[in-house]
Amino acid sequence: MFWNLAVVRAIFGFIGSSLCFYEHFFDKILATNVAKATTVQSSILVSCLLGFFTFEVLAQILFDVMFKTFSKALHAHHFVSIMGFLITHYYNLGHYFPVWVFTLEFSTLFSCICFCLIKCKMADSLFWKINQIILVKVFHTRTFIEFTILYEIYYYWDVKSTMPFIWNLNLIFGLLLLGFFLTPYWTYRKTEQFFKKSDWNDTDKKQN
Structure with a gap:
């Protein structure tokens, strides 16, 4: 089951984050008004991302019920994400920040490749080591992006203050959770995994 989840996450994470990257850095229509601007492309993206996180949750x-596991970090990440895209979809505004935030999911591709190579007994291969180094660096980049977005929230606060309170609350809480807890924790675990080549799900389940 986790193989199927890994493949779906890898494909959607890569395609979704690439489209969000293009929408944010090249289209730039959303940047004209970070609170209200929307495009046809961003509306489709937000709807697809809401569907993806619904599937994830x-x-x-x-998975947890079947295999008696429970990842508090993953559930917290999924809950904040699905709430963010649900609120954005409901109000149909403020696409700039959700699209910007989903570029963080580019790490999912390398994370899932790591999992698949471990299961294929290829954790000692050069390809796995290169992928793991890239993965750790991507998580470092995630931290930079998260604090950049927090700065932009502060910079555009006069504009963002017109947004619904629940929208602002979920966005700020989610970024603080990612920037100060989840991403540093995952960066540590991925760095540790470079030296201890094992799947988290197996080791965490044994500890439980």
């Missing part, structure tokens, strides 16, 4: 709950 339901799949993770099913």
